[in-house]
Amino acid sequence: MRDVFHADLANVSLTEVMHGLSDPLRLRIVDLLARRGETECFAIYSALGISKSNASHHFRVLRECGLLRRLHQGQQQSARLRTDEFEERFPGLLTAVLSNVDDALRADSAESSPVGA
Amino acid sequence: MRDVFHADLANVSLTEVMHGLSDPLRLRIVDLLARRGETECFAIYSALGISKSNASHHFRVLRECGLLRRLHQGQQQSARLRTDEFEERFPGLLTAVLSNVDDALRADSAESSPVGA
DNA sequence: TGGACAGTACAACAGTCGTTGAACCTTTGG
DNA sequence: CCAAAGGTTCAACGACTGTTGTACTGTCCA
Numbered sequence: 356m357r358d359v360f361h362a363d364l365a366n367v368s369l370t371e372v373m374h375g376l377s378d379p380l381r382l383r384i385v386d387l388l389a390r391r392g393e394t395e396c397f398a399i400y401s402a403l404g405i406s407k408s409n410a411s412h413h414f415r416v417l418r419e420c421g422l423l424r425r426l427h428q429g430q431q432q433s434a435r436l437r438t439d440e441f442e443e444r445f446p447g448l449l450t451a452v453l454s455n456v457d458d459a460l461r462a463d464s465a466e467s468s469p470v471g472a
Numbered sequence: 473m474r475d476v477f478h479a480d481l482a483n484v485s486l487t488e489v490m491h492g493l494s495d496p497l498r499l500r501i502v503d504l505l506a507r508r509g510e511t512e513c514f515a516i517y518s519a520l521g522i523s524k525s526n527a528s529h530h531f532r533v534l535r536e537c538g539l540l541r542r543l544h545q546g547q548q549q550s551a552r553l554r555t556d557e558f559e560e561r562f563p564g565l566l567t568a569v570l571s572n573v574d575d576a577l578r579a580d581s582a583e584s585s586p587v588g589a
Numbered sequence: 590t591g592g593a594c595a596g597t598a599c600a601a602c603a604g605t606c607g608t609t610g611a612a613c614c615t616t617t618g619g
Numbered sequence: 620c621c622a623a624a625g626g627t628t629c630a631a632c633g634a635c636t637g638t639t640g641t642a643c644t645g646t647c648c649a
Contacts, residue, residue: 359626359627368574368576368577369499369569369572369573369574369577370494370495370496370499370577373490373493373494373499373569374494376490376494377487377490377491377493377494378487378606378607379487380607382486382487382490395625396625396626397625397626405608406608406609406610407625407626407627408608408609408610408611408626408627408628408629409607409608409609410626411626411627411628412606412607412608412627412628413607414626414627415627416606425626427626429615429616429617429625430615430616430617430624430625430626431616431624431625432625432626445568445572446568446571446572447564447567447568447571447572448568448569448572450564450568451563451564451565451567451568451569452486452490452565452568454563454564455486455562455563455564455565456486457485457486459485460485460486460487476596476597495636495637497637512595513595513596514595514596522638523638523639523640524595524596524597525596525597525598525599525638525639525640525641526637526638526639527596528596528597528598529597529636529637529638530637531596531597532597533636542596544596546595546645546646546647547594547595547596547645547646547647548594548595548596548646548647549595549596
């Protein structure tokens with residue numbers, strides 16, 4: 356669990372980024388991270404209701420396209436968006452994407468206890 | 473060659489759009505269309521150096537996610553970006569994507585006669 | 590009417606992707 | 620030292636995707 360690969364944003368292509376964001380689950384992860392800031396990995400795949408392996412897979416894709424950084428602080432790890440670096444490499448892109456995240460997509464990701472309505 | 477499917481932008485999800493833009497060829501098509509405006513289909517897949525069937529396939533994906541509209545004017549047809557409609561549905565998204573198209577990507581798509589350099 | 594041409598539809602293939610479960614590694618806590 | 624917990628890795632599977640070639644549809648021109 357030591358060091359995982361983190362993309363050098365200079366080497367990341369727009370195509371890779373678009374691919375990274377083309378999956379609903381990953382879009383939810385990114386949106387969730389954007390709203391919560393640094394978040395524990397457990398909390399993420401718990402909120403999304405997916406398995407550890409699956410989450411780990413998507414985390415990796417997101418790391419490989421430079422969107423996500425993993426922070427390991429012992430047993431429980433966390434992740435955060437590389438917002439500023441990403442903004443330098445792809446100005447305005449992440450903002451534009453996040454501002455267009457559908458509520459339908461977001462709802463599933465945020466609600467672990469859908470009580471209301 | 474009569475009527476092809478064009479997506480109702482209201483029903484298009486962000487995920488579909490991101491998927492539509494996650495292919496380098498499609499990204500080039502969109503970029504090319506953005507710079508040239510309405511363009512003949514032949515000119516597009518000629519500039520990209522791909523087969524008719526392949527181009528038609530990508531055109532369809534682009535139509536299905538609401539990015540492209542086909543205009544049939546007889547034998548030779550053309551396509552154009554649904555810029556304004558798309559902007560209404562996904563504000564700022566297309567602009568942000570297009571402004572981040574790498575030159576490397578663009579070079580291949582624009583140059584049918586790579587003379588310079 | 591016929592043939593050339595532009596584009597689409599279909600079938601087929603290889604390659605990739607998302608998902609799952611099991612095994613593994615590392616840290617934490619007894 | 621051992622066991623539990625958090626994540627990653629691996630192999631495997633089905634599903635989807637991009638590409639190609641061929642057949643088909645529709646249009647233009649002679």
